[in-house]
Amino acid sequence: MTVHFPFQNSYSALPDSFFARVAPTPVAAPRLIKLNRPLAVQLGLDPDVLETPEGAEILAGKTVPAGADPIAMAYAGHQFGQFVPQLGDGRAVLLGEVIDKDGIRRDIQLKGSGPTPFSRRGDGRAALGPVLREYIVSEAMFALGIPTTRSLAAVVTGEHVIRETALPGAVLTRVASSHIRVGTFQFFAVRRDTDAIRRLADHVIARHYPELLGAERPYHALLSGVVARQADLVARWLLVGFIHGVMNTDNSSISGETIDYGPCAFMDSYNPAQVFSSIDEMGRYAYANQPRIALWNLTRLAECLLPLFSDDQEKAVAEAQDILGAFSETFSDAYQAGLRKKVGLFTERDGDDALIQDLLDAMAKNQADFTLTFRKLGDxxxxxxxDDARAQFMDPGAFDEWARRWRERTALEPQTAAERQATMHAVNPMFIPRNHRVEAVIQAAVNNDDYTPFEELVKVLAKPFEDQPDYAAYADPPLPEQRVLQTFCGT
Known part of the structure; x- marks a missing residue:
């Protein structure tokens, strides 16, 4: 059997300055850990063939499939606020693009496939742990209904990578609407290559915002579209307690998808200042800072687009500021609407926002579990x-006082109690990728070559809004000795 990828490659048809042509580096003994069969079918691929040894070789980068045009994309970026003029895919190779069954163009990229011209002295490889983390969390985000890159496959390479110690090497096959980032625009802006910025913007409009084709001011409309998608995306993150951990501009997708799951994590106890990333020493990317940072990143994008707005710098800046000004309202509307759904309010009344904020304040003060408080509130x-929601609070009386006001407010809603519960359970997950569960999966795989915990966790997280009594323990917060205080970048 032959693995067939129906590639149609548009990005590699752009000028050579947009990328470097580079093939994946072959590995010693690839072995498939996990194939996302439903995603393979969605992409028009044959999962039975991908699960063969030949398929594993392609998914590990040992064999390049027919029709592929492998490239490493060029981009720059602000990393923790410091600008780096050249980053690029240092350990990833874009094999090509396919049109999925919904007619949407998707990138297929190998992450951890060896060095590229952008590796900056790195080995271009990935360790098994970060590959499993990205597979778990990206697929969990998809199941939660949050725009995200996806994971098609994870493969061990039969080789070790050296980090603090020798670790099993692995490759993740990542699928995305595209891998174009704010940093992609920055790469050309710092070089004052306005023609390339225009070419890139036109490509993005055609691929991600086709409704803007023929617009009177397409580049203004492009910025507006990216602002709207990013505002909505970050609101969705906050509503499930997700912390990206490294919101650099090179990790900010133009398509509005969550991308680059490095030191990401989900909160257990609610804490607006929560940071997990070991490299975020100043809390720049803390949970509650994410909307502000998203706007900061979008401002960097706007700076890149200014030459396309007007030759009059002052006019261009004013127009960009006007577009960026919509972020706060768009984010706030999406976030507040999501919170109202989480507490079972389906009409708007004065005092609702204050009522919800009082709950969040009480949760923070009482170290209430973010996910279970909202889920059990539905009960x-x-x-x-x-009274399981009440049990999340160190001082249950704090919940009682708030719940009295909440019940008075919900009594004004038209839904029955059963309807309210069902609607709340549809937006408040029971299961998230608890950090201690993800770490346990990684340890079993790395230390014992045991992927049973990984398979089970992926299975549970595929149905986050269902109770799943047989797997109820997966909803439990960590015991004190199980708490994960730091997560780490996989580079």
Missing amino acids: AAGDPAA
């Missing part, structure tokens, strides 16, 4: 005797 909406 309380259906059954006033249910």
